[in-house]
Amino acid sequence: MATDAALDQQEFRKALATFTTGVTIITGMAPDGTPVGVTANSFNSVSLDPPLVLWSLAKSSRSLAAFDASPYWAVHILSADQDALSNRFAKSGADKFVDLPVETGAGGAPLLAGCAARLQCKTTFKYEGGDHIIFVGEVVGLDRSGVPPLVFHGGKYAVATAKTDALAFSDGAVYDAESSFTENFSGYLLARAHFQFYSQLRAHIEGAGLSDSEYFVLSVLIIKEGRSIASLNALFSYTGHAITPALVAQLAAKGLVRTDGAGVDALCYLTADGRTTTVRLIVAAKAVEADMMAKFGEWETVSLKNLLKQFILHTDPGLAHPWSA
Amino acid sequence: MATDAALDQQEFRKALATFTTGVTIITGMAPDGTPVGVTANSFNSVSLDPPLVLWSLAKSSRSLAAFDASPYWAVHILSADQDALSNRFAKSGADKFVDLPVETGAGGAPLLAGCAARLQCKTTFKYEGGDHIIFVGEVVGLDRSGVPPLVFHGGKYAVATAKTDALAFSDGAVYDAESSFTENFSGYLLARAHFQFYSQLRAHIEGAGLSDSEYFVLSVLIIKEGRSIASLNALFSYTGHAITPALVAQLAAKGLVRTDGAGVDALCYLTADGRTTTVRLIVAAKAVEADMMAKFGEWETVSLKNLLKQFILHTDPGLAHPWSA
Numbered sequence: 009m010a011t012d013a014a015l016d017q018q019e020f021r022k023a024l025a026t027f028t029t030g031v032t033i034i035t036g037m038a039p040d041g042t043p044v045g046v047t048a049n050s051f052n053s054v055s056l057d058p059p060l061v062l063w064s065l066a067k068s069s070r071s072l073a074a075f076d077a078s079p080y081w082a083v084h085i086l087s088a089d090q091d092a093l094s095n096r097f098a099k100s101g102a103d104k105f106v107d108l109p110v111e112t113g114a115g116g117a118p119l120l121a122g123c124a125a126r127l128q129c130k131t132t133f134k135y136e137g138g139d140h141i142i143f144v145g146e147v148v149g150l151d152r153s154g155v156p157p158l159v160f161h162g163g164k165y166a167v168a169t170a171k172t173d174a175l176a177f178s179d180g181a182v183y184d185a186e187s188s189f190t191e192n193f194s195g196y197l198l199a200r201a202h203f204q205f206y207s208q209l210r211a212h213i214e215g216a217g218l219s220d221s222e223y224f225v226l227s228v229l230i231i232k233e234g235r236s237i238a239s240l241n242a243l244f245s246y247t248g249h250a251i252t253p254a255l256v257a258q259l260a261a262k263g264l265v266r267t268d269g270a271g272v273d274a275l276c277y278l279t280a281d282g283r284t285t286t287v288r289l290i291v292a293a294k295a296v297e298a299d300m301m302a303k304f305g306e307w308e309t310v311s312l313k314n315l316l317k318q319f320i321l322h323t324d325p326g327l328a329h330p331w332s333a
Numbered sequence: 334m335a336t337d338a339a340l341d342q343q344e345f346r347k348a349l350a351t352f353t354t355g356v357t358i359i360t361g362m363a364p365d366g367t368p369v370g371v372t373a374n375s376f377n378s379v380s381l382d383p384p385l386v387l388w389s390l391a392k393s394s395r396s397l398a399a400f401d402a403s404p405y406w407a408v409h410i411l412s413a414d415q416d417a418l419s420n421r422f423a424k425s426g427a428d429k430f431v432d433l434p435v436e437t438g439a440g441g442a443p444l445l446a447g448c449a450a451r452l453q454c455k456t457t458f459k460y461e462g463g464d465h466i467i468f469v470g471e472v473v474g475l476d477r478s479g480v481p482p483l484v485f486h487g488g489k490y491a492v493a494t495a496k497t498d499a500l501a502f503s504d505g506a507v508y509d510a511e512s513s514f515t516e517n518f519s520g521y522l523l524a525r526a527h528f529q530f531y532s533q534l535r536a537h538i539e540g541a542g543l544s545d546s547e548y549f550v551l552s553v554l555i556i557k558e559g560r561s562i563a564s565l566n567a568l569f570s571y572t573g574h575a576i577t578p579a580l581v582a583q584l585a586a587k588g589l590v591r592t593d594g595a596g597v598d599a600l601c602y603l604t605a606d607g608r609t610t611t612v613r614l615i616v617a618a619k620a621v622e623a624d625m626m627a628k629f630g631e632w633e634t635v636s637l638k639n640l641l642k643q644f645i646l647h648t649d650p651g652l653a654h655p656w657s658a
Contacts, residue, residue: 015384015472023475024378024386026410026449027355028484028493052377053349054389055463059340061349062387062467064379085351091496124351135460137469138380142387144462147340150348159353161484161493162632168353168486168493169640171416194622194634195530197641199572202527204648205520207571220573246532247524248545297519304647307487309519312640315494316522319637322629323529 028161033097034063036081037116038074043105046071047098049160051083059147064140070100080115083127087155088310091165114148124157156307169311212292216285221249222259226286229278238272246327353486358422359388361406362441363399368430371396372423374485384472389465395425405440408452412480413635416490439473449482481632494636537617541610546574547584551611554603563597571652
């Protein structure tokens with residue numbers, strides 16, 4: 009590692025990007041009553057007693073005069089779904105507050121809604137910091153919502169989740185890393201997570217007298233009817249489940265599906281009974297999901313869904329989609 | 334939101350915990366040559382030109398005298414697997430550097446290995462910050478490793494991954510949120526991710542003339558042999574795959590498994606051929622994983638595995654474990 013008086017600015021930015029942060033919007037009120045607000049990830053805590061926090065504002069910022077003149081400002085720690093709000097306050101120029109519901113905080117600083125936490129502050133120190141001014145303020149009021157916070161990680165908006173090193177089950181079963189490739193193998197983790205979820209749902213599917221394959225057919229017909237047996241089969245072939253005329257005939261015999269045409273080109277529709285049965289199973293599936301996610305945690309659920317979507321997108325071999333096929 | 338001059342310190346801590354950060358270790362060298370180091374998540378960037386960063390050190394810290402006396406210090410932005418190192422430097426007292434390989438940085442500050450990034454700095458300003466001192470330093474050297482960084486989120490070590498709002502596929506297929514519960518349903522995402530992965534592996538399994546159920550049996554026998562058919566069935570019942578004497582007889586007929594005993598109590602062992610076939614499939618599975626994870630990204634893979642483990646642990650209904658059954 010070479011030290012270098014003429015530090016490469018791009019390299020400096022890249023190194024800084026490895027430090028993950030939350031995302032905040034800092035708001036204030038200019039003496040003339042104009043609200044100001046900027047997106048900042050340079051926020052951090054300083055002191056517990058007195059309660060102090062800091063953030064840095066570019067000397068070139070249009071909002072500098074307002075924050076310089078008015079001692080009160082509010083830090084909004086953004087929630088995971090506030091990336092659009094972050095983008096809005098990251099741009100300079102236009103009225104950032106248009107159509108936003110705001111409350112009035114200490115010293116007139118506008119308070120935005122839907123954040124993970126809000127800290128109302130009064131400037132204690134303003135410090136020189138190169139091309140930025142460091143604002144240190146005492147926290148005079150705060151609130152918290154419990155919603156998962158937005159994260160800025162590797163130059164992108166992100167979500168975070170608690171770290172787990174090993175699968176240590178409550179019954180004391182511990183994986184022996186020497187004996188197998190299993191525990192840390194992505195394929196095992198995906199399969200186990202899927203089947204662990206699905207096994208709860210299967211109780212309802214079996215209760216309705218259906219096989220997994222039959223449930224799959226119903227679950228996509230309720231999204232879009234009039235699919236051919238061939239297209240249903242194409243949709244599910246990657247799961248290892250074959251959708252055949254015989255399978256659809258079973259569903260027809262149960263009074264759940266009707267067909268139009270013959271062989272694999274026959275088009276499939278739900279009967280009224282089929283629709284009722286499917287809606288009931290979807291309600292049961294949502295209940296299973298709600299129960300599982302309550303055990304798993306709200307923050308973790310946001311992260312899991314996010315990550316599974318990423319995985320599905322990045323490793324998609326070109327599979328058909330249930331909502332477009 | 335009430336403002337309150339006597340701010341509740343626990344509430345202040347909880348509000349601060351919603352702001353996610355990376356984790357750093359700051360090291361320095363006392364004038365007597367003793368290395369010092371502290372874990373800090375109060376690090377942040379300040380200025381690009383000149384390149385300035387800051388962090389805060391408690392006035393009560395044993396290391397304050399050293400950082401106060403020596404102008405050089407090094408910021409280590411920790412990698413995702415350095416939580417133990419973070420814990421080591423978060424405690425006061427003992428020799429934190431014992432058995433650690435270190436290089437010597439600018440001004441004698443020790444440089445630790447294995448970090449996401451390292452910034453060598455020289456103090457520019459020391460500022461008053463309540464019960465902390467704010468150190469602002471100019472970055473005089475840096476390096477980066479490309480490994481995923483450690484995150485501190487909600488009071489715990491965490492990993493983060495880029496945020497995705499919608500499943501927008503490259504072929505233009507976009508989910509219609511009005512038509513179905515599918516796209517954002519955890520069960521769908523888990524199933525799709527699992528089967529998308531597994532379908533790549535299935536090509537190899539079918540190439541070896543095996544069904545999914547047969548592969549499942551082989552994959553756990555190579556971890557531990559001498560399992561009964563009943564125990565194999567118990568292990569896989571949550572997947573919807575039944576492990577029966579007939580299935581095991583098929584594997585025996587293929588020369589891959591031999592049994593000892595009769596019925597569901599028969600104990601199962603791999604033959605030499607069975608072992609070879611299974612090892613080949615495991616190698617293929619690892620190759621599928623490596624290929625998928627290369628598409629998905631290293632940071633994301635760490636996060637995905639972490640999150641699936643969390644999910645499996647938190648929603649485990651008490652399933653048998655392949656490595657302990």
